Amino acid sequence: MLKGRTGGVVKYAAGALIPPIRIDRNDDAAISVQLAGALRNLILSGQLAAGQRLPSSRTFAREQNVSRTTAVNVYEQLTSEGLIQSRVGAGAFVSDAVERDRPQAPVTAPSPMKGSKPPRLARLSLDASEQFFPRIDHPNVPRAFVTGMPAYDQFPMALWARLSAQYWRRSPSLVLGYSDAAGLPELRAAIARHLWANRGISCTPDEVFIFNGAQDAFNRIGQMLLNQGDKVWFENPGHIGARNSLISNGATLVPVPVDSEGMDVSVGLALSKSFRLAFVTPAAQHPLAVTMSLTRRLELLNAAERCGAWIVEDDFNGELHYSGYPAPTLKSIDQTGRVIYVGSFSKVMFAALRIGYVVAPPDLAEVFRRIAGATMQGVPANLQATMATFVSEGHLATHIRRMRRIYTERQNALLSAAEEHLGGLLDVRPAAAGLQTVGHLAEGFDDVEVARKAGERGIILSSFNRLAFAPVGQGLIMGFGAVPPRSITKSVAQLGELLRDIRDGKA
Template sequence: MVKYAGGALIPTIELDRRSPGSLSTQLVGGLRRLILSGHLAAGQRLPSSRTLAQDQGVSRMTVVTAYEQLTSEGLIASRVGAGAYVSAALDIDRPLPAPRTLGGLSGSAAPRLARLSVDASEQYFPRLSHPEAPCAFVTGTPANDQFPMALWARLSAQYWRQPRNLVLGYPDAEGLYSLRRAITMHLQANRGITCSPEDVFIFNGAQDAFNRIGQTLLNPGDKVWIENPGAIGARNSLISSGADLVPVPVDNEGIDVAEGLRLCPDFRLAFVTPARQHPLGVTMSPGRRFELLGAAERCGAWVIEDDYDGEFHYSGHPAATLKSVDTSGRVIYVGTFSKVMFAALRLGYVVAPPALATVFRRVAGATMQGAPASLQAIMASFIEQGHFTTHIRRMRRVYGDRQKALQDAAGRHLRGLLEVEPTSTGFQTVGRLAPDFDDLEVIARAAERGIVLSSLSRFAITPVAPGLILGFSAVPPAAIEAAVEELGRLLRGMRAGAAKAPG
């Protein structure tokens, strides 16, 4: 709709009165777009503030404020006794907005990207999306219903009551020393890793750590062993660094080192999840660990150990870390608080081997902004005051109960339909469908009923045996029981429907 007002013809500008942005700010944005796009030509007279206010249904002061802002930007000019005009300085050839396609910008307006970005974007694997509210059987999500919110709030309040200069300044690029010291003490006591605070570097989550490691150690085209199937986020980070990924199969002892050497004997880096392979859940055997370390030492390669949920085991003792048995300094250990605490925390850390610590420190000082000091300080207090250890012990019981609930319910409702593999660690397990089911069809049909399942194939670069990933950490046992029962009804219905189908 076009308004015929005194001055230029001004299209009605949509103003959202529910928006947090003021009406004058929205009006400025609308007029700015009209001017810069050429719809309002240089020298054109604008409506008076009173006329535009009436046309747009706003107060005159809102228009006056908008005109003053555009005048300060040099987009309009006022003439005494004659009103406001589009600035004559804009009487130049201005490109009109490029036509848009469904995919975004048109080909002629597509941005020129770095070659590495173009190559990487064509190889990325889509990451799993997470629902707003936890549900069965979403993966990688801690039990938000069990997190000690009141305790975290109290520690947060204590932090913000400190002197301003202590809490408002720039954090150390390597990470807050108190948190690095707390991590060192925890790893020594619970994960068998001997290190010092100077070896620890704080990142904005494990994903950020993988990005930095790749940027520091890899040249485009360097060969990187990656578990197949394996972690999608780490894989995409290494692709961003220009890595040439070599998918190495996983068996019941972990990554197949002999096959990796056959496929690519000159690897530069290997990415592994030894404590609990993601997503299959197997623990790397001692023999396979020493085999991997020996191969890395002979090739001069590095090994990234992602210990994403190694804290959680429900029987016996936790598996040792690869870092704890590394005598040649080849292992870069990556840990995260996002799985142990809550996903939004976005705090991860790296324990660098001695040969890389100096390099990481120099890179951090030159390029890293550091994770928020407030989160680091609160997390440090959480560990130092003993709450972290208490939380881990409690969550082991919670996740153990939820894992048992899944296993028991599967035995009652999924027999002959889906074999859910038992696990004594982690947040999730693998389910093997009976041969007469298509995993992707099951996933789609389950989603219609509010059940989230993931296909094992989406974690793989080269084909693997079909299967489903079922997370059990996010919801309580009653919700797990109900979802398993509903999944059983779905699978029995699909089987009955297939039996009735002609041919």
């Protein structure tokens, strides 16, 4: 017999009449998990009141069109959570504890659409979050012009799988435990040897520290060295991920312009003669792809030495150079221990690897070691061990040489197609290193608008000004590493069509 209603759920003597619960049979979650989640929400929201009798598992199964086994599993799950109580001879009931312990919503909760108050944050996090620059998600499928994405189609998967399998055949006592928080010793040693042979950096394994990618390293460096309000020279335009990391650690960023020789140190000194840290990408500046001149490198080292500042050298793409010998790293010419070198395998290998590393100056190495031991859990040991073997057996050097040839071919395809399709619209410049280059738009174009309209046509581009503190001219950042030449050529033709449509007022 009908007894009444509670929040839309009808009460019967035989238990509440629970409305049909929508089940998605294509969902990865089991049907019992979906039903338990829906019933849990009915209880916690108050639509099923404390003490209210529930239908028998047999009745629940029939009404929801599921097996009785599934219904029993649902009831057992919610009983284990304390949301349902079983009473011998009486059936299942909503737990009395729900009414006592359920968080009560405010009587007049403000509508999110009318400016509800955000959650309370620590002052540093609140101040930083208001300054963050949005990052663009990378597509799962490689596309022309995507930045920072290497050629997954050229990665030696079979070799990597074989080396990984070798690791898992080791003794369980070696592979299943915790690894050194500072990094696997064999990987730290392999990186030290590789950097000496390929980047001219002399360091010991004890000065190398492994992180979950370069972004993790930036966070840790900021936590270690910055007090709130410390001045940090930062390239304009510049690396959004690093920028956000430094902001989150209280830095006051000083945007320093970049020209054909890299960061303009003289302007930096005019803006802030005293600074705590400088962040630079000297091998191929992100995003403008210019190489920092030796003169500027020496000026920056001298400026840092004079005021006791540190320099973070992000060498994320320095090994992918395309002509002659690369310029020396800042770290290799640093005579006074001011440079913190940050490297990553994400660009030369694959993004999911998430292995970055820091070469700390001798004066900071012990601090890095102590903080790592106290607060870090380390990168998964299987990835570190496989990477160590990949480096030590010479596969990394072979892979880098091969990828330089492939990326040279892909960049040449971009430059040739641009000459054919983008004349008078976009001046695409060659890059000396890295996985991307830039194009300067003709007068009358707005790079943010072009990038937005390109996205509407399925063309992924970034604009200069999305990465800038203040306007820096009109241009586009064009990745060339992710797809083969034919795809690049096709996409350049589509971009040319879009730019002509914008110029002619058709888009």
